[in-house]
Amino acid sequence: MLLALGSVNNDEPASEIEPREEDEAVIEDADEVEEELERLDDLELLEHSFVDEDFYSYVTGRIRNNSDNDYGYVQVQINLYDSDGTLLDSTLDNVNNLRAGKVWAFEAIVISPEKVDSYRIESITGF
Numbered sequence: 001m002l003l004a005l006g007s008v009n010n011d012e013p014a015s016e017i018e019p020r021e022e023d024e025a026v027i028e029d030a031d032e033v034e035e036e037l038e039r040l041d042d043l044e045l046l047e048h049s050f051v052d053e054d055f056y057s058y059v060t061g062r063i064r065n066n067s068d069n070d071y072g073y074v075q076v077q078i079n080l081y082d083s084d085g086t087l088l089d090s091t092l093d094n095v096n097n098l099r100a101g102k103v104w105a106f107e108a109i110v111i112s113p114e115k116v117d118s119y120r121i122e123s124i125t126g127f
Contacts, residue, residue: 042067043074043124046103050110050119057113059091063124064103071098074126076106083117090122098126 048061059078065071075094082088093108110116 042069043071043126045076045121045124048121050116052113057110057116059108059110059119059121060106061121062103062105063098065098065100065126068100070100071126072096074098074104074124076108076124077122078108079120079122080110080116081118081120082115085118088112088115 042065044064044066046062046064048059051058051060061076063074063076065074073094073096075092077092078090079087080089080091089111091108091110093106095104095106098104110119
């Protein structure tokens with residue numbers, strides 16, 4: 001992420017210009033966004049697939065905690081679509097205590113799989 005602050009036609013050297021209050025708020029917001037993106041990189045989706053078994057169907061996959069910190073809670077959210085791309089339903093799976101460097105094998109149940117044509121992993125969140 002690139003954030004640049006500057007001034008045009010100002011006689012003061014750039015090193016002496018004090019940021020305005022609203023500039024400081026933008027910088028703080030950008031720092032929060034950057035921290036969130038780094039945190040999202042910590043939870044890596046390694047693989048995923050749709051599994052249709054005799055009695056149940058699932059979206060399965062594996063998520064690795066790439067950080068040096070343990071997560072107390074991790075959740076994956078998945079949207080399910082019909083052949084026209086219409087959102088039919090959503091599903092999720094979650095786990096507690098995903099340790100640093102460990103992999104979680106998730107399995108999100110799909111109700112009425114006969115209507116589902118595709119799916120999309122919408123989010124992976126953790127804290």
